[in-house]
Amino acid sequence: xxxxxxxxxxxxxxxxxxxxxxxxxxxxxxxxxxxxxxxxxxxxxxxxxxxxxxxxxxxxxxxxxxxxxxxxxxxxxxxxxxxxxxxxxxxxxxxxxxxxxxxxxxxxxxxxxxxxxxxxxxxxxxxxxxxxxxxxxxxxxxxxxxxxxxxxxxxxxxxxxxxxxxxxxxxxxxxxxxxxxxxxxxxxxxxxxxxxxxxxxxxxxxxxxxxxxxxxxxxxxxxxxxxxxxxxxxxxxxxxxxxxxxxxxxxxxxxxxxxxxxxxxxxxxxxxxxxxxxxxxxxxxxxxxxxxxxxxxxxxxxxxxxxxxxxxxxxxxxxxxxxxxxxxxxxxxxxxxxxxxxxxxxxxxxxxxxxxxxxxxxxxxxxxxxxxxxxxxxxxxxxxxxxxxxxxxxxxxxxxxxxxxxxxxxxxxxxxxxxxxxxxxxxxxxxxxxxxxxxxxxxxxxxxxxxxxxxxxxxxxxxxxxxxxxxxxxxxxx
Numbered sequence: 001x002x003x004x005x006x007x008x009x010x011x012x013x014x015x016x017x018x019x020x021x022x023x024x025x026x027x028x029x030x031x032x033x034x035x036x037x038x039x040x041x042x043x044x045x046x047x048x049x050x051x052x053x054x055x056x057x058x059x060x061x062x063x064x065x066x067x068x069x070x071x072x073x074x075x076x077x078x079x080x081x082x083x084x085x086x087x088x089x090x091x092x093x094x095x096x097x098x099x100x101x102x103x104x105x106x107x108x109x110x111x112x113x114x115x116x117x118x119x120x121x122x123x124x125x126x127x128x129x130x131x132x133x134x135x136x137x138x139x140x141x142x143x144x145x146x147x148x149x150x151x152x153x154x155x156x157x158x159x160x161x162x163x164x165x166x167x168x169x170x171x172x173x174x175x176x177x178x179x180x181x182x183x184x185x186x187x188x189x190x191x192x193x194x195x196x197x198x199x200x201x202x203x204x205x206x207x208x209x210x211x212x213x214x215x216x217x218x219x220x221x222x223x224x225x226x227x228x229x230x231x232x233x234x235x236x237x238x239x240x241x242x243x244x245x246x247x248x249x250x251x252x253x254x255x256x257x258x259x260x261x262x263x264x265x266x267x268x269x270x271x272x273x274x275x276x277x278x279x280x281x282x283x284x285x286x287x288x289x290x291x292x293x294x295x296x297x298x299x300x301x302x303x304x305x306x307x308x309x310x311x312x313x314x315x316x317x318x319x320x321x322x323x324x325x326x327x328x329x330x331x332x333x334x335x336x337x338x339x340x341x342x343x344x345x346x347x348x349x350x351x352x353x354x355x356x357x358x359x360x361x362x363x364x365x366x367x368x369x370x371x372x373x374x375x376x377x378x379x380x381x382x383x384x385x386x387x388x389x390x391x392x393x394x395x396x397x398x399x400x401x402x403x404x405x406x407x408x409x410x411x412x413x414x415x416x417x418x419x420x421x422x423x424x425x426x427x428x429x430x431x432x433x434x435x436x437x438x439x440x441x442x443x444x445x446x447x448x449x450x451x452x453x454x455x456x457x458x459x460x461x462x463x464x465x466x467x468x469x470x471x472x473x474x475x476x477x478x
């Protein structure tokens with residue numbers, strides 16, 4: 001086997017595309033940001049987002065480096081279960097739909113997921129949750145920054161550090177200028193680009209290479225990729241379900257949207273967003289199965305998706321691949337920058353450091369947080385320490401431990417803060433043990449199971465019910 005060394009785009013064209021997108025998105029963010037008059041406008045888009053924008057931002061934000069780069073990587077490694085297993089992450093969006101409606105009802109004037117944990121469970125659980133949220137956020141931010149560098153490197157040979165730096169500067173720029181309003185508006189455009197581009201790439205690949213020839217090549221030389229009883233792949237399937245649930249249920253990326261959507265839009269938006277997202281990992285993952293047929297053996301498994309698509313489509317196709325994947329990365333990176341900076345601003349700075357901060361001061365500090373997150377992410381991305389798949393699944397041990405504390409916290413009044421905090425901490429530690437002792441494909445499973453057991457004990461032993469009216473404290477403290 002020989003590594004593929006030819007690139008579909010020359011480095012000048014790759015850099016030119018980055019500059020073109022950068023100028024367009026930052027200018028658009030600045031234009032939209034002129035409507036932001038208060039911190040609520042900046043952080044939650046005025047709490048007035050309609051169904052079309054709400055559904056698009058839910059779908060586009062979940063289409064990220066995971067879907068466009070890691071889904072092909074895992075299909076290349078695990079075969080059929082890689083892409084099918086990844087599609088099950090749509091359950092996170094779909095099952096969050098009723099939770100979003102409940103969140104909107106309990107906390108109509110809330111700002112963050114941290115607000116909920118603090119009011120529902122108290123300070124110890126809040127600290128555990130914030131630490132998990134920040135670690136997860138940086139894991140996702142780093143993976144997105146890395147993916148930008150990998151994308152340009154795979155398509156044009158441009159140095160990894162240039163692509164990584166460029167996507168961070170662009171997303172920090174328009175998020176800083178426009179806040180969540182700019183994030184959601186750009187997500188709508190990016191969602192359209194992603195859907196149209198992914199469908200076109202898959203259709204052209206099937207028409208050019210044919211399903212029959214791909215199947216014959218894989219069956220003859222890589223039969224394990226078609227094996228439905230591939231043990232590691234089956235474990236990955238179930239692990240990915242709980243990983244996806246944990247990612248969405250705990251993350252302020254999704255809570256901020258639930259709180260920003262107007263009226264009863266939240267339930268419909270997340271349900272529709274999940275259904276739109278469901279087929280995308282199958283389509284992007286399928287692309288990787290054509291790699292052996294085309295004689296493509298990438299130097300890193302997370303490059304396989306763009307390299308196959310660029311090989312089949314040529315230079316014009318490589319431009320399409322770049323636009324689709326870049327849009328997917330930006331639609332998630334901007335959301336994560338906005339949501340994480342909200343956590344830092346509201347939960348840490350406002351609640352712990354400067355409780356008397358004015359609205360304008362909070363809005364300004366939110367901007368500083370966005371820039372700081374971007375710089376710190378850039379510094380951590382410099383060494384490119386791991387593949388995207390390994391990095392993302394490490395975070396599964398953290399987020400899966402929050403599933404039951406969040407769900408039970410929203411519906412079950414008999415789970416107390418001490419058990420919730422213990423479930424998150426012990427569940428995370430157990431998941432990390434599974435990650436290092438067994439493999440990345442069991443980390444979320446173990447974490448969720450241990451957390452669920454502790455929460456079940458907590459509900460069984462508790463005899464007093466939580467007063468839901470305490471969730472309204474946020475209305476008077478903001």
